[in-house]
Structures are given as C-alpha cells and as structure tokens.
Amino acid sequence: MFYNSTQDKTKAVLSAQAIAQGISQDGGLFVPESFPQITEEELKAMLSMSYQDRAKCIIAKYLTDFTEEEIADCVDSAYTVEKFGSENPAPLATVDFNGAELNLLELWHGPTCAFKDMALQILPHFLTKSLQKAGGGKDAVILVATSGDTGKAALEGFKDVDHTKIIVFYPVNGVSAMQKHQMNTQEGDNVYVCAIRGNFDDAQTAVKKIFTDTDTQAVLKEHNMMFSSANSINWGRLLPQIVYYVSAYCDMVNKGKVAFGDKINITVPTGNFGNILAGYYAYQMGLPVKKFICASNSNNVLTDFIRTGVYNKNRDFYTTVSPSMDILVSSNLERLLYCMSGNNDVETKGYMDLLKSEGMYTVSAPLQDKLQSMFWGGYADENATERTIHDLFLQQHYLCDTHTAVAVSVCDAYIRETGDNTPVVIASTASPYKFSKAVLGALDQGEMPESEFDMVEQLHEITGAEVPAPLASLRGKQTRFSDVTDKEDMQSVVLGALGINTNP
Ligand SMILES: *Cc1c(COP(=O)(O)O)cnc(C)c1O
Numbered sequence: 059m060f061y062n063s064t065q066d067k068t069k070a071v072l073s074a075q076a077i078a079q080g081i082s083q084d085g086g087l088f089v090p091e092s093f094p095q096i097t098e099e100e101l102k103a104m105l106s107m108s109y110q111d112r113a114k115c116i117i118a119k120y121l122t123d124f125t126e127e128e129i130a131d132c133v134d135s136a137y138t139v140e141k142f143g144s145e146n147p148a149p150l151a152t153v154d155f156n157g158a159e160l161n162l163l164e165l166w167h168g169p170t171c172a173f174k175d176m177a178l179q180i181l182p183h184f185l186t187k188s189l190q191k192a193g194g195g196k197d198a199v200i201l202v203a204t205s206g207d208t209g210k211a212a213l214e215g216f217k218d219v220d221h222t223k224i225i226v227f228y229p230v231n232g233v234s235a236m237q238k239h240q241m242n243t244q245e246g247d248n249v250y251v252c253a254i255r256g257n258f259d260d261a262q263t264a265v266k267k268i269f270t271d272t273d274t275q276a277v278l279k280e281h282n283m284m285f286s287s288a289n290s291i292n293w294g295r296l297l298p299q300i301v302y303y304v305s306a307y308c309d310m311v312n313k314g315k316v317a318f319g320d321k322i323n324i325t326v327p328t329g330n331f332g333n334i335l336a337g338y339y340a341y342q343m344g345l346p347v348k349k350f351i352c353a354s355n356s357n358n359v360l361t362d363f364i365r366t367g368v369y370n371k372n373r374d375f376y377t378t379v380s381p382s383m384d385i386l387v388s389s390n391l392e393r394l395l396y397c398m399s400g401n402n403d404v405e406t407k408g409y410m411d412l413l414k415s416e417g418m419y420t421v422s423a424p425l426q427d428k429l430q431s432m433f434w435g436g437y438a439d440e441n442a443t444e445r446t447i448h449d450l451f452l453q454q455h456y457l458c459d460t461h462t463a464v465a466v467s468v469c470d471a472y473i474r475e476t477g478d479n480t481p482v483v484i485a486s487t488a489s490p491y492k493f494s495k496a497v498l499g500a501l502d503q504g505e506m507p508e509s510e511f512d513m514v515e516q517l518h519e520i521t522g523a524e525v526p527a528p529l530a531s532l533r534g535k536q537t538r539f540s541d542v543t544d545k546e547d548m549q550s551v552v553l554g555a556l557g558i559n560t561n562p
Pocket of ligand 1: 172173174207208290327328329330331332333334382383461462487488
C-alpha cells in the first residue's frame with residue numbers, strides 16, 4: 059500500500075515514511091492510494107473479537123510494510139487494561155435524551171482523559187518502528203501545536219521514548235486550567251512545553267511553517283535529527299481512530315442496537331476534522347454508515363461549509379468552553395476534499411492555495427453534492443452546550459464534558475429537524491473533569507469554588523461520577539514549564555529547546 063500527497067499525487071511512499079515524515083514535502087497530507095475493504099465476512103468475524111484484535115485486523119490492511127508481529131506489538135503495548143482501565147478502551151454508554159436513544163462512544167478512558175489517547179498511545183510505537191525502517195537512524199523531533207488535549211496526550215505518549223524529543227506549543231489563553239496544569243507538570247527527560255501569545259490557528263500555522271522550512275530541516279539534519287508530527291496531519295494518528303468506529307459498530311450489533319448490515323449515523327464534535335474523517339474512512343472501507351453529523355461550537359466554519367460549500371475562515375474567533383474545537387482552519391478537511399474530488403490533487407491544491415491567499419474557497423458543485431449526501435453540519439453555542447450538560451444530567455444522571463455536549467446538542471437538533479431515527483453513535487471525547495468549571499457552572503448548583511481541584515471535588519460530590527485517577531493525582535504537582543513566547547519566536551524556541559545554537 060502506497061500513500062500519496064493530497065497536493066501531488068506523483069509522490070508515493072510506504073507507510074513507514076509517511077508516519078516518520080508526518081507531512082509531505084510539498085505541504086500536502088499523506089493519504090492511502092485506495093481504501094482496503096472490510097468484507098461482510100470479516101466484519102462478522104470481528105463481532106466476537108476483542109478491541110485489540112479488531113485493531114490488528116484493520117491496521118494490518120494499511121501498514122503493509124510492517125510485519126504482523128510488529129503490529130501486534132504496537133497494539134498490545136498501547137491498549138492495556140493498565141492504561142485504559144478495562145479490556146475495551148472504547149466502551150459504549152446508552153442514554154435517552156429528549157426522547158431519543160443515543161449511544162455515547164466513550165473515548166476518554168486513557169491516561170490523559172481525552173480521546174486523543176486512543177491515537178497517541180499507539181503513535182510512538184508506530185513512529186519508533188517507522189524511524190528504524192525509513193528514518194536513516196535519525197532522532198525524531200515531534201512538534202505539536204495544541205488546543206489543549208493533543209499536547210498532553212502526545213507528551214504522555216512520547217515521554218522518555220528513545221530517539222524522540224517532543225516540543226508542545228499551546229495558546230496561553232486558549233486552554234482550560236486543568237489542561238494547562240496537565241501540560242506544565244509533565245514529567246520526562248525529552249519533553250518541553252511553551253505557551254504562545256496567539257490562538258490555536260497561530261500555533262498550528264507556525265508549526266507547519268517551521269516543519270517545512272528547508273533551512274531548519276538542514277540544521278536538524280546536521281545534528282542527526284528530523285521533524286515529525288503528532289498532530290492529526292500524521293497518518294499514524296488517523297489510522298488508530300478508524301478502529302474505534304468499526305469496533306463501535308460491532309458493539310452496537312452485539313448489544314442489539316442495530317441489525318448486522320444495517321446503517322448507523324455517527325455524530326462527532328469536530329475541530330481539526332481528524333476524528334470525523336477517521337469515521338468517514340471507516341465508511342470508505344465498507345462500514346454501514348448513513349450520515350455523519352459534524353458538530354461545531356460557535357466557531358462554526360464547518361457548519362457553514364457543509365451547508366453552503368463555501369469555506370471562509372475570515373470571521374471572528376471565539377474562545378469557548380469547548381476549547382479543543384476552537385479552530386477555524388480544520389487541517390484534515392484537505393483529506394476529505396481530496397477523497398471527494400476523486401483523488402484530484404490539482405483541485406485540492408487549488409482550494410488550499412485559495413485558503414492561504416484569500417482565507418476562503420468554494421468547492422465545485424459535484425463536490426458539494428457529495429459532501430451534503432454524507433454530512434450534515436450543525437453547531438451549539440455556549441448556552442446550548444451548557445443546557446445540554448444540565449439536561450442530560452437531569453434526565454439520565456449522566457455527566458458529559460463540554461465537547462461531548464456540543465455533539466449531543468447538534469445530534470438532538472438533527473433528529474428533530476430531519477426525523478431520521480437511524481441508530482446513532484456519538485463520539486464522547488473527554489472526561490467532564492477536564493472542564494470542571496464549565497461543567498459545574500452548567501449544573502448550576504451553588505457557589506463556584508476558587509481552585510480547579512475544589513471544583514473537581516464539588517462536581518464529584520454533586521454527581522458521584524468517578525474522578526479519573528490521572529487528574530486527581532495532579533493536585534499539588536510541581537510546575538516544570540512556564541515559558542510564554544511570541545509566535546514569531548517559535549522557531550528559535552524550538553532550536554533552543556533542542557540545544558542547537560544557530561548564532562555562534
Ligand atoms: C481534539 C478534540 C476534539 C476535536 O477533534 P478533531 O479531530 O480535531 O476534530 C473534540 N473534543 C475533544 C475533547 C478534543 O480533545
């Protein structure tokens with residue numbers, strides 16, 4: 059299986075190189091040349107498999123330059139009971155909300171309590187093996203721009219992994235108190251964390267630029283290092299996410315929520331478009347899906363795009379209670395455009411060039427038709443998000459985080475507007491305790507405590523929902539990182555963190 063660049067189809071590399079490199083040199087993203095199929099027989103066989111075995115089946119279809127043993131080793135090291143609390147790292151919880159049955163796919167039982175762990179616990183294993191195959195013995199420098207959850211999950215996945223160094227940038231006012239605390243107290247000898255004055259898009263743009271800068275690449279090469287990425291532009295991030303949609307379908311069948319072969323709907327709270335794209339890729343492999351419901355917060359650029367075919371990032375940026383979705387440039391949309399244009403690299407590059415120069419583009423009519431046949435877009439503002447947390451708890455005694463609440467709210471609107479009662483899976487992406495202030499505020503129960511950890515405690519007292527151990531243990535932990543930089547200085551911060559002096 060080869061991987062092509064979305065902006066230059068003539069590039070074709072094996073998965074190890076795609077993963078080691080992270081992004082194609084032309085600025086495009088690596089995509090599989092075609093989608094391997096899951097036959098009906100295979101899907102049936104997966105019904106009785108563990109999550110881990112389902113993962114091995116699906117991953118083997120894509121990493122054809124890895125041996126079966128290597129893939130088994132990656133999967134078995136990543137999805138352990140120790141790290142995810144139970145045999146199935148992605149369990150389904152069913153609730154009734156406003157009269158409809160919703161199946162919440164809880165993806166936040168990993169070490170950092172957000173769905174990013176599903177990919178970032180396995181990516182370091184993929185990457186170290188990829189470096190052996192395609193990295194020429196170099197050390198990998200992982201550059202991360204984060205809106206909160208990726209940063210911590212990547213730090214936790216890569217800490218003290220041989221031949222890797224990891225540098226994380228986050229917007230100084232764009233993450234929750236718990237997220238900041240999680241990152242600033244990170245342990246490990248190969249980690250560095252820095253805040254930037256700017257928003258997530260500023261961080262992501264600067265990281266992409268440093269990443270593809272040939273001078274910086276040459277300097278790294280001299281020091282036997284190379285850049286790689288743990289953002290969802292890396293193929294090694296998306297691939298493990300395909301698995302849980304297939305696994306969720308199997309669990310839905312096993313629980314009697316859907317008849318084998320019948321379609322489901324999938325709702326995803328969306329930011330960078332990685333999670334929902336992985337679901338779409340599962341559909342491309344043959345998973346029976348009717349509709350993808352793309353849920354946004356007040357940064358509703360994707361809602362407008364799906365409804366009108368116009369992507370326009372020239373708009374106000376809002377800092378919301380669901381910070382991991384505060385994004386106006388959804389990187390992985392590029393992969394969807396490539397797929398929906400029939401693998402047309404010229405057309406895709408055209409849209410991306412317009413996005414860079416004008417901040418907007420309009421897709422062709424056939425592409426818009428295709429988009430609307432599979433996707434429905436909606437958004438939840440701050441009020442709707444808080445009301446959903448409140449009502450879901452009141453109705454079902456189920457506590458959800460702010461991002462999941464956006465998805466529940468939009469899914470609820472979709473069902474009411476369309477009358478579509480296809481069984482639905484909603485990606486539940488974070489533990490409510492990562493966003494205690496907003497969640498507690500939404501429940502509207504008395505005075506708000508001052509400190510983050512007192513909020514956690516109060517939330518626990520009110521709801522009885524278990525506080526995840528990795529969050530509870532942060533209390534009183536020493537801060538290791540407190541640097542803040544301007545976005546213009548990120549490049550020198552990177553070189554400094556690597557111990558490279560460029561002006562002798
Ligand atoms: C990252 C994140 C999202 C958005 O996922 P994308 O793959 O960027 O679309 C949603 N919710 C939470 C909690 C996240 O951490």
